[in-house]
Amino acid sequence: MTHVVTGNCENCVFTDCVEVCPVTCFYIPAENANMLYINPDECIDCRLCVDQCPVKAIYAEDDVPDDQKQWIETNREKCAAGDLVSITEKRDPCPGALEK
């Protein structure tokens, strides 16, 4: 299995999640960094990131709500495409994230 970043992360990107991941499997686009992804081949399902996200964007693959299931494949595709960079330290969220 893996864990999956879903739609609530989009245009928020609080990045609390990245600091707890023991295998550093979070990735972010080098440009237009408005969404994080988990590499499903690296995630060890430790669950540590789930409670860190203030907008509850991260789910175990089996628990992803029906209206968010497209993100399972999106995380996989984006990580496979190779134009992402590893992120392990917290950054400022997207403008407007707190209001959103």
Ligand code: SF4
């Ligand atoms: Fe990293 Fe664990 Fe979250 Fe997977 S479940 S992304 S290994 S913190």
Ligand code: F3S
């Ligand atoms: Fe996104 Fe939540 Fe992490 S908003 S960056 S999944 S803490």
